Amino acid sequence: MKNRIYHIPKRGMKACLVVASMLLSFSAMATVDIQSWQTTSGAKVMYVQANQLPMLDIEVAFDAGSARDADSWGVAAMTSGLLGTATSKLNEDQVSETFNSIGAQIGSSVTRDSASISIRTLTRPEIMQTALNTFETLISDTQFTKPIFDREMQRLKIGLKQKSVEPQVISNETLWKTLYGNHPYAHPTSGTLESVESITLDSLKAFYKKYYVASNAVISIVGNVNKAQAKEIAEKLMQNLPKGQKAPGLVAPKAINKHKSITIDFDSTQTYYSLAQLGIERGHPDYAALFVGNHILGGSGFGSLLMEEVREKRGLVYSVYSYFAPQKVAGPFLIGLSTKNASALEADKVVRETLDGFLKDFTDEKLQAIKDNLIGGFPLRIDSNAKILGYISMIGFYGLPLDYLEWFPKQIEQVTKEDVLEAWNMHIKPDEMLKIMVGKPE
CATH class of the missing domain: 3.30.830.10 (Metalloenzyme, LuxS/M16 peptidase-like)
Known part of the structure; x- marks a missing residue:
């Protein structure tokens, strides 16, 4: 499940069209030099230097997918969807305007295993600095407000009602439920109409506090920054997150063993x-x-x-x-x-x-x-x-x-x-x- 938070508006479109045209001419690398280390707070970092384009792509993935929902099916997806909508210093419109003004893209997604938030920005110093500063606050200082929660809950319920009459969705959800039984993979990533009724603002805050921690994060960085810059960026992104604990492993599912x-x-x-x-x-x-x-x-x-x-x-x-x-x-x-x-x-x-x-x-x-x-x-x-x-x-x-x-x-x-x-x-x-x-x- 993917959630789009903001897209590039007209003011940032010109720069991004330039980037898009450059992407079309970007040839495949013979080898990809992947480097990895840990931040001081325990987050894993994956880094590839790519100087062909004046841009930077970052994804921060947390072991916070729907397999961590416990009895609140849909809480992981809702938390991911609301991540970055507002901070203690910026409301929803101000967050949007900040990214709009620099032509940066930000998005989020959630699966059964993970929840991630990503950013794409040009590496011109003044643009990149603003993008990274705002991105860091979205990760560590997200505020889950009641008006946004109520609005998104209504949207979620409408979406779940529409999906409930789609044969492909019925087939897919039946498949996961039957194959996985009582396993955390069994339920739909977005939850069900019945299960989301139990999700509250407090349950989102508790989920965020438990799973959106440095020890539970993987930071991936690709772009026109050197290793020293990448290390600085990774430390910056985790500087205000608690270290916390890595999520425990999942139990292996049991096969049905019969037709x-x-x-x-x-x-x-x-x-x-x-x-x-x-x-x-x-x-x-x-x-x-x-x-x-x-x-x-x-x-x-x-x-x-x-x-x-x-x-x-x-x-x-x-x-x-x-x-x-x-x-x-x-x-x-x-x-x-x-x-x-x-x-x-x-x-x-x-x-x-x-x-x-x-x-x-x-x-x-x-x-x-x-x-x-x-x-x-x-x-x-x-x-x-x-x-x-x-x-x-x-x-x-x-x-x-x-x-x-x-x-x-x-x-x-x-x-x-x-x-x-x-x-x-x-x-x-x-x-x-x-x-x-x-x-x-x-």
């Missing part, structure tokens, strides 16, 4: 279909083999087996896909599609047959084509400051090795057919998967 089928009647011409089970956690040693295999099965669009079998040969769908979603603990593996109600059962049959066939064998030519595509396209994954920021934030938050961006393509190159088949048959159990259909499958 389960759920059909939810929904008045629609389409059936929304998911086939899922627990996958792996972020950093699992089998990830490279599973990642390559997933691109063969359903993660590469028109080059995948599922697209060939379900769409191209039979015309049952417009799109079909599969993916792993690694988390701090095992995230889901999912195959998804939507199709006409009359085609739903046939699509299910073809998906299962394709998965079974893939687990037995696939061609060497298919493997090599996928590997060539992944390795050849990898530079495009790190061809902008924003993409690098996303990667190093992930690396820092999940404790992956600093050479991950060099190491992972090498792992892909070394993956064999035997590696893929062994990993997939170890982790994916076709007879123990959850099937969900939302619609009127005939």
